[in-house]
Amino acid sequence: MESSLWMPTRPWSLPFLADAEQVSSLRRALRTHLEYWGLHELRDAAELCVSELVANVIKHVGVGTPSTLIASLNGPHLRVEVHDPDPRALPTLACTGMDAEEGRGMMLVDAISDRWGVELTGDRKVTWCEFRMSVAGADRQTPMPRLARAADVLGLYSGSNSMSRPVGSGRLATAVAEEAAIDIITDLLYWFRVHGRDADDVLDQAQAHFEAESAARLS
Structure with a gap:
């Protein structure tokens, strides 16, 4: 029996403090869970987007901000979210060249993911991105x-x-x-x-x- 049939229905979440030193640990944790869920083909893209979403929190909300990383299945998509407590600092697409040192974060997320967005829930903000699973992956979600x-x-x-x-x-x-x-x-x-x-x-x-x-x- 394939291990993918053990895929849990509950989202996986990991609280963290937004800090550059935490990014590599968050990437490893996410990679481990995607491997566990059988979504090997989405690991690299999801890791990169998480790095950019966390960097966005660090830059625009502040170092040490209490945040949460959540991964879940949303229909045929893998959904990755980063929650932070500041609904005012909204991420936007910057009109910069790909060789610019700043302003590339959400451009990369937009280019790599299938879709992304921001949700405001009272006193916090949820920045999310989604990746469409392969046909085999979509079958595994049920x-x-x-x-x-x-x-x-x-x-x-x-x-x-x-x-x-x-x-x-x-x-x-x-x-x-x-x-x-x-x-x-x-x-x-x-x-x-x-x-x-x-x-x-x-x-x-x-x-x-x-x-x-x-x-x-x-x-």
């Missing part, structure tokens, strides 16, 4: 519901929404995911016991559901 929900729950138990390394990427992360899955099952067994249910009976029912659904998919 995973089997149970696997998508499982990925979401594993993310909660492993803390992958706040960590730079997600569940499901590499041998170490797989071990973390397995440990999280065991914790989930253990907690559920405690829950059933508290509510007067027999744990073995519950496990038997779950196994029966699993085998029935597996057989139905193979038929």
